[in-house]
Amino acid sequence: MQNELNIIAIQANLIWENAEKNRSYFEDEINKLPEKTSLVILPEMFTSGFTLQPKNVAEKMNGITVAWMQKLATKKQLAICGSLVIEEHDKFYNRFVFIAPNSAPIIYDKRHSFSLATEDKYYTVGKTKQIINYKGFKICPLICYDLRFPVWSRNTENYDVLIYVANWPAVRIDAWQTLLKARAIENMSYVIGVNRVGQDGNQHNYSGHSQVLDPLGLEVAILKEEVGFLEATLTKENLLNSRAKFKFLEDRDQFKIVD
Numbered sequence: 118m119q120n121e122l123n124i125i126a127i128q129a130n131l132i133w134e135n136a137e138k139n140r141s142y143f144e145d146e147i148n149k150l151p152e153k154t155s156l157v158i159l160p161e162m163f164t165s166g167f168t169l170q171p172k173n174v175a176e177k178m179n180g181i182t183v184a185w186m187q188k189l190a191t192k193k194q195l196a197i198c199g200s201l202v203i204e205e206h207d208k209f210y211n212r213f214v215f216i217a218p219n220s221a222p223i224i225y226d227k228r229h230s231f232s233l234a235t236e237d238k239y240y241t242v243g244k245t246k247q248i249i250n251y252k253g254f255k256i257c258p259l260i261c262y263d264l265r266f267p268v269w270s271r272n273t274e275n276y277d278v279l280i281y282v283a284n285w286p287a288v289r290i291d292a293w294q295t296l297l298k299a300r301a302i303e304n305m306s307y308v309i310g311v312n313r314v315g316q317d318g319n320q321h322n323y324s325g326h327s328q329v330l331d332p333l334g335l336e337v338a339i340l341k342e343e344v345g346f347l348e349a350t351l352t353k354e355n356l357l358n359s360r361a362k363f364k365f366l367e368d369r370d371q372f373k374i375v376d
Contacts, residue, residue: 198215
Protein backbone atom coordinates (compact mmCIF):
# COMPACT_ATOMS: atom_id res chain seq x y z
CA MET A 118 0.00 0.00 0.00
CA GLN A 119 1.36 3.39 -0.96
CA ASN A 120 1.21 6.15 1.63
CA GLU A 121 1.04 9.23 -0.61
CA LEU A 122 -1.03 10.48 -3.51
CA ASN A 123 0.35 13.53 -5.29
CA ILE A 124 -2.54 15.28 -7.00
CA ILE A 125 -2.79 18.30 -9.26
CA ALA A 126 -6.12 19.83 -10.25
CA ILE A 127 -6.14 22.15 -13.25
CA GLN A 128 -8.42 25.16 -12.86
CA ALA A 129 -9.10 26.47 -16.36
CA ASN A 130 -11.14 28.93 -18.38
CA LEU A 131 -12.78 26.36 -20.66
CA ILE A 132 -13.23 27.17 -24.33
CA TRP A 133 -16.91 26.90 -25.16
CA GLU A 134 -17.85 23.69 -26.98
CA ASN A 135 -14.39 23.28 -28.51
CA ALA A 136 -12.94 19.91 -27.57
CA GLU A 137 -9.84 20.24 -29.75
CA LYS A 138 -8.71 23.51 -28.21
CA ASN A 139 -9.49 22.35 -24.68
CA ARG A 140 -7.53 19.12 -25.17
CA SER A 141 -4.60 21.09 -26.57
CA TYR A 142 -4.65 23.45 -23.60
CA PHE A 143 -4.77 20.67 -21.03
CA GLU A 144 -2.06 18.67 -22.77
CA ASP A 145 0.26 21.67 -22.68
CA GLU A 146 -0.46 22.11 -18.96
CA ILE A 147 -0.02 18.42 -18.15
CA ASN A 148 3.34 18.44 -19.92
CA LYS A 149 4.50 21.07 -17.40
CA LEU A 150 3.71 18.97 -14.33
CA PRO A 151 6.40 17.68 -11.97
CA GLU A 152 7.37 14.03 -12.37
CA LYS A 153 6.07 13.14 -8.90
CA THR A 154 2.47 13.87 -9.99
CA SER A 155 0.34 10.74 -9.75
CA LEU A 156 -3.18 12.08 -10.42
CA VAL A 157 -4.44 14.96 -12.60
CA ILE A 158 -8.02 16.15 -12.14
CA LEU A 159 -9.82 18.22 -14.78
CA PRO A 160 -13.16 20.05 -14.31
CA GLU A 161 -16.65 18.93 -15.23
CA MET A 162 -17.26 18.81 -19.01
CA PHE A 163 -13.63 19.76 -19.56
CA THR A 164 -13.91 19.52 -23.35
CA SER A 165 -16.86 21.90 -23.68
CA GLY A 166 -17.99 23.73 -20.57
CA PHE A 167 -21.41 22.96 -19.08
CA THR A 168 -23.56 22.76 -22.18
CA LEU A 169 -27.21 21.84 -22.65
CA GLN A 170 -26.55 21.04 -26.31
CA PRO A 171 -25.03 17.58 -25.96
CA LYS A 172 -25.38 16.81 -29.66
CA ASN A 173 -22.85 19.57 -30.36
CA VAL A 174 -20.08 18.00 -28.29
CA ALA A 175 -20.88 14.37 -27.47
CA GLU A 176 -18.27 11.69 -28.06
CA LYS A 177 -18.21 7.92 -27.83
CA MET A 178 -16.12 6.00 -25.32
CA ASN A 179 -13.94 4.94 -28.26
CA GLY A 180 -13.71 8.56 -29.40
CA ILE A 181 -10.91 11.10 -29.60
CA THR A 182 -10.91 12.41 -26.03
CA VAL A 183 -10.86 9.05 -24.22
CA ALA A 184 -8.08 7.86 -26.54
CA TRP A 185 -6.22 11.12 -25.84
CA MET A 186 -6.55 10.55 -22.09
CA GLN A 187 -5.25 6.99 -22.42
CA LYS A 188 -2.28 8.03 -24.53
CA LEU A 189 -1.34 10.91 -22.23
CA ALA A 190 -1.79 8.88 -19.04
CA THR A 191 0.56 6.21 -20.33
CA LYS A 192 3.08 8.68 -21.69
CA LYS A 193 3.25 10.68 -18.46
CA GLN A 194 2.74 7.67 -16.14
CA LEU A 195 -0.06 9.27 -14.17
CA ALA A 196 -3.83 9.00 -13.94
CA ILE A 197 -6.09 11.57 -15.63
CA CYS A 198 -9.73 12.17 -14.80
CA GLY A 199 -12.58 14.60 -15.38
CA SER A 200 -16.05 14.58 -16.93
CA LEU A 201 -17.19 14.99 -20.52
CA VAL A 202 -20.32 14.44 -22.59
CA ILE A 203 -20.64 10.84 -23.77
CA GLU A 204 -23.24 9.39 -26.13
CA GLU A 205 -24.16 5.76 -25.60
CA HIS A 206 -27.16 3.83 -26.94
CA ASP A 207 -28.75 7.08 -28.20
CA LYS A 208 -28.52 8.66 -24.73
CA PHE A 209 -26.27 11.42 -23.43
CA TYR A 210 -24.35 11.21 -20.16
CA ASN A 211 -22.35 13.66 -18.08
CA ARG A 212 -19.67 11.05 -17.48
CA PHE A 213 -16.64 11.08 -15.20
CA VAL A 214 -13.80 9.16 -16.83
CA PHE A 215 -10.74 7.97 -14.88
CA ILE A 216 -7.78 6.53 -16.75
CA ALA A 217 -4.59 5.20 -15.17
CA PRO A 218 -1.48 4.33 -17.23
CA ASN A 219 -1.99 1.32 -19.52
CA SER A 220 -5.49 0.80 -18.12
CA ALA A 221 -9.07 0.71 -19.32
CA PRO A 222 -11.36 3.64 -18.41
CA ILE A 223 -13.31 3.58 -15.16
CA ILE A 224 -16.54 5.58 -15.38
CA TYR A 225 -19.16 7.25 -13.22
CA ASP A 226 -22.31 8.87 -14.65
CA LYS A 227 -23.62 11.92 -12.81
CA ARG A 228 -26.43 10.89 -10.50
CA HIS A 229 -28.13 14.24 -9.87
CA SER A 230 -29.11 16.29 -12.90
CA PHE A 231 -29.19 20.04 -12.32
CA SER A 232 -32.92 20.53 -12.92
CA LEU A 233 -32.71 24.28 -12.23
CA ALA A 234 -30.85 24.54 -15.56
CA THR A 235 -32.90 21.72 -17.20
CA GLU A 236 -29.93 19.33 -17.34
CA ASP A 237 -32.42 16.53 -16.62
CA LYS A 238 -34.10 17.13 -20.00
CA TYR A 239 -30.92 16.39 -21.94
CA TYR A 240 -28.84 13.93 -19.93
CA THR A 241 -29.55 10.47 -18.56
CA VAL A 242 -28.67 10.06 -14.89
CA GLY A 243 -26.40 7.37 -13.52
CA LYS A 244 -27.58 4.75 -11.07
CA THR A 245 -24.34 3.42 -9.63
CA LYS A 246 -21.75 4.86 -7.27
CA GLN A 247 -18.17 4.09 -8.22
CA ILE A 248 -15.11 3.42 -6.08
CA ILE A 249 -11.74 3.55 -7.81
CA ASN A 250 -8.68 1.84 -6.34
CA TYR A 251 -5.52 3.70 -7.28
CA LYS A 252 -2.09 3.64 -5.63
CA GLY A 253 -3.50 2.29 -2.37
CA PHE A 254 -6.28 4.91 -2.13
CA LYS A 255 -10.00 4.33 -2.58
CA ILE A 256 -11.42 7.23 -4.59
CA CYS A 257 -15.10 8.16 -4.96
CA PRO A 258 -15.78 10.41 -7.99
CA LEU A 259 -18.85 12.66 -8.07
CA ILE A 260 -19.96 15.55 -10.28
CA CYS A 261 -21.03 19.11 -9.42
CA TYR A 262 -24.71 19.02 -8.31
CA ASP A 263 -24.03 15.70 -6.52
CA LEU A 264 -22.35 17.87 -3.88
CA ARG A 265 -25.74 19.01 -2.58
CA PHE A 266 -26.86 15.46 -1.74
CA PRO A 267 -25.14 14.09 1.38
CA VAL A 268 -26.92 10.72 1.29
CA TRP A 269 -25.44 9.89 -2.13
CA SER A 270 -22.04 11.16 -1.00
CA ARG A 271 -22.10 9.26 2.30
CA ASN A 272 -18.99 7.23 3.02
CA THR A 273 -20.52 3.76 3.25
CA GLU A 274 -17.62 2.22 1.27
CA ASN A 275 -14.74 3.43 3.46
CA TYR A 276 -13.33 5.50 0.63
CA ASP A 277 -10.32 7.73 1.29
CA VAL A 278 -10.77 10.51 -1.26
CA LEU A 279 -13.97 12.19 -2.46
CA ILE A 280 -13.64 14.11 -5.74
CA TYR A 281 -16.14 16.64 -7.07
CA VAL A 282 -15.53 18.02 -10.56
CA ALA A 283 -17.71 21.00 -11.35
CA ASN A 284 -18.83 24.01 -13.33
CA TRP A 285 -20.10 25.74 -10.16
CA PRO A 286 -21.22 29.34 -10.82
CA ALA A 287 -19.77 32.34 -9.03
CA VAL A 288 -23.18 33.44 -7.74
CA ARG A 289 -23.31 30.33 -5.50
CA ILE A 290 -19.63 29.99 -4.63
CA ASP A 291 -20.29 30.30 -0.88
CA ALA A 292 -22.44 27.17 -1.08
CA TRP A 293 -19.62 25.38 -2.94
CA GLN A 294 -17.14 26.11 -0.18
CA THR A 295 -19.54 25.31 2.66
CA LEU A 296 -20.71 22.02 1.17
CA LEU A 297 -17.20 20.81 0.35
CA LYS A 298 -16.21 21.41 3.96
CA ALA A 299 -19.31 19.62 5.23
CA ARG A 300 -18.68 16.59 3.00
CA ALA A 301 -15.11 16.30 4.33
CA ILE A 302 -16.15 16.53 7.96
CA GLU A 303 -19.11 14.14 7.83
CA ASN A 304 -17.29 11.52 5.75
CA MET A 305 -13.86 11.83 7.40
CA SER A 306 -12.34 11.80 3.94
CA TYR A 307 -10.06 13.96 1.89
CA VAL A 308 -12.27 16.09 -0.38
CA ILE A 309 -11.08 17.59 -3.65
CA GLY A 310 -13.29 20.13 -5.42
CA VAL A 311 -12.23 21.10 -8.95
CA ASN A 312 -14.08 24.03 -10.50
CA ARG A 313 -13.54 26.24 -13.55
CA VAL A 314 -13.14 30.01 -14.03
CA GLY A 315 -14.24 32.48 -16.68
CA GLN A 316 -17.49 32.88 -18.59
CA ASP A 317 -19.24 30.22 -20.65
CA GLY A 318 -21.27 30.45 -23.85
CA ASN A 319 -24.41 31.21 -21.85
CA GLN A 320 -22.75 34.17 -20.08
CA HIS A 321 -22.58 32.33 -16.76
CA ASN A 322 -19.58 33.34 -14.65
CA TYR A 323 -17.35 30.98 -12.69
CA SER A 324 -14.95 31.94 -9.92
CA GLY A 325 -12.96 28.78 -9.29
CA HIS A 326 -12.10 28.20 -5.63
CA SER A 327 -10.87 24.70 -6.36
CA GLN A 328 -9.61 23.23 -3.10
CA VAL A 329 -8.41 20.25 -1.11
CA LEU A 330 -9.69 19.60 2.41
CA ASP A 331 -8.41 17.07 4.93
CA PRO A 332 -10.55 14.49 6.81
CA LEU A 333 -11.34 17.06 9.50
CA GLY A 334 -12.45 19.68 6.99
CA LEU A 335 -9.27 21.75 7.26
CA GLU A 336 -7.93 23.46 4.17
CA VAL A 337 -4.89 21.76 2.61
CA ALA A 338 -4.74 23.91 -0.53
CA ILE A 339 -6.94 26.38 -2.40
CA LEU A 340 -6.77 28.16 -5.75
CA LYS A 341 -9.14 31.11 -5.79
CA GLU A 342 -10.10 32.88 -9.02
CA GLU A 343 -6.97 32.45 -11.12
CA VAL A 344 -6.17 29.92 -13.84
CA GLY A 345 -3.55 27.44 -12.69
CA PHE A 346 -2.57 24.35 -10.75
CA LEU A 347 -3.89 23.24 -7.38
CA GLU A 348 -1.30 20.90 -5.88
CA ALA A 349 -1.50 18.72 -2.77
CA THR A 350 -0.06 15.55 -1.31
CA LEU A 351 -2.58 13.28 0.38
CA THR A 352 -1.20 10.88 2.97
CA LYS A 353 -2.75 7.67 4.24
CA GLU A 354 -1.08 8.27 7.61
CA ASN A 355 -2.97 11.51 8.19
CA LEU A 356 -6.25 9.92 7.13
CA LEU A 357 -5.87 6.85 9.34
CA ASN A 358 -4.68 8.86 12.34
CA SER A 359 -7.70 11.16 12.08
CA ARG A 360 -10.10 8.22 11.90
CA ALA A 361 -8.40 6.43 14.77
CA LYS A 362 -8.61 9.48 17.01
CA PHE A 363 -12.14 10.48 16.03
CA LYS A 364 -14.16 7.32 15.43
CA PHE A 365 -17.20 9.12 14.05
CA LEU A 366 -17.62 6.81 11.05
CA GLU A 367 -18.21 3.90 13.42
CA ASP A 368 -21.49 5.53 14.45
CA ARG A 369 -22.82 6.16 10.93
CA ASP A 370 -26.29 5.01 9.94
CA GLN A 371 -26.77 1.92 7.82
CA PHE A 372 -29.07 2.41 4.83
CA LYS A 373 -29.74 1.50 1.21
CA ILE A 374 -30.65 3.89 -1.58
CA VAL A 375 -33.70 2.68 -3.51
CA ASP A 376 -34.61 4.22 -6.88
